[in-house]
Each structure stands twice: as structure tokens, then as C-alpha cells.
Amino acid sequence: MRLMLKYFCSAIMVLLTVFLICGCLNDNGVQPKVEPESGSVTVLFIGNSLTFYNDLPGMLEKPVAANGKKVYVGKALAGGASLEDHCNSESTISKIYAYDWDYVVLQGSSYHIAFASQHYLILPYIERLDSMIHDNCQTTETIFFMDWAMKDGVYWNSQTYSHDNFQQRIAAGAET
Numbered sequence: 110m111r112l113m114l115k116y117f118c119s120a121i122m123v124l125l126t127v128f129l130i131c132g133c134l135n136d137n138g139v140q141p142k143v144e145p146e147s148g149s150v151t152v153l154f155i156g157n158s159l160t161f162y163n164d165l166p167g168m169l170e171k172p173v174a175a176n177g178k179k180v181y182v183g184k185a186l187a188g189g190a191s192l193e194d195h196c197n198s199e200s201t202i203s204k205i206y207a208y209d210w211d212y213v214v215l216q217g218s219s220y221h222i223a224f225a226s227q228h229y230l231i232l233p234y235i236e237r238l239d240s241m242i243h244d245n246c247q248t249t250e251t252i253f254f255m256d257w258a259m260k261d262g263v264y265w266n267s268q269t270y271s272h273d274n275f276q277q278r279i280a281a282g283a284e285t
Contacts, residue, residue, distance in 0.1 A: 149179040151208050154186060155195050155238065156216030159256055161186035165214075183207065192217040192234035202241065209246035213238075219256035220265060224278065255280065 166182040173180040185201040195201040221231035258276035
């Protein structure tokens with residue numbers, strides 16, 4: 110699990126760091142409603158305990174700061190929260206509308222994305238959140254953060270899935 114965590118966290122950090130180093134994130138032509146700090150890239154994380162427990166926002170801030178860039182990270186994170194919960198959360202909605210975010214990272218349940226029969230529990234809420242995000246600022250980039258499989262695999266719906274099999278299902282589901 111640690112290896113998969115590092116892989117996915119590294120992928121997001123590398124992507125954002127490359128953009129920051131290139132200067133591609135700093136100048137989107139939109140004046141933020143409230144500027145956290147002049148020249149900062151603004152990133153809002155919306156998700157559950159996989160994001161807050163592993164401090165993915167902090168993992169983003171460190172390499173960005175090490176490259177001399179400024180980043181303002183907002184968090185709408187709650188243990189066990191689904192993206193449906195976030196769609197109905199006044200706190201999350203107010204955070205979406207608080208700034209003209211450069212990036213919003215959405216993280217939902219791996220079960221909902223891994224099994225096509227569960228897509229109805231996540232896809233409409235990704236769309237609703239994305240709609241709110243772009244209602245607030247059309248230039249915001251919405252990023253869907255793909256979860257990772259549990260180290261020992263999972264038992265779900267009377268079937269056991271190995272770590273590798275479940276990770277493949279998550280990856281395939283994320284492509285839909």
C-alpha cells in the first residue's frame with residue numbers, strides 16, 4: 110500500500126511541480142476573489158480520510174515550496190465522506206466559492222470507481238462538483254485523484270480481490 114500511495118502521490122506532485130516550475134499555473138488571467146498570497150497557486154482538496162490521513166495536501170506543499178513557489182492549499186476533507194456528502198456540505202460548497210481556485214482535486218471512494226455497478230454513486234457527484242467549481246471560476250482545472258488499492262486486497266460483494274486485481278479495477282473504472 111505504501112508503494113501505491115507513493116506512486117499516486119508522486120504522480121500528482123510531479124504533475125503540479127512541473128507546471129509550477131514552468132510557471133504555467135501562476136498566470137491564469139483571473140483575479141482571485143480573495144488572494145491568499147500574491148503569486149500563489151491555489152489548490153483545493155476535496156475528499157475523505159485517504160487524502161487527509163496521508164496528508165496529500167502537505168505532500169504537495171513541500172516540493173512546491175522547495176522550488177521557491179508559493180501555494181495556498183484549501184481542504185474540504187472528512188473521514189468516510191463521499192463526493193455526494195461533499196455536494197451537500199455547506200462547508201465544502203463555501204470552500205469551493207471562497208477563491209478562484211487554480212486547481213481542485215477530487216478524491217472519492219475506490220469502491221465506487223472500481224465497480225461499474227457503483228458508478229451511479231460517484232459519477233453524478235463528480236459532475237455536480239465540477240459544475241460548482243466551474244460556476245465559481247471557469248479556468249479552474251478539476252483533477253480526479255485516483256485512489257489506491259488496499260495492501261491486502263478487499264472482500265466485497267462475496268468476492269475477494271487481490272491488491273493487484275483491485276488496483277486494476279480502480280484504474281479501469283477511472284478511465285470511464
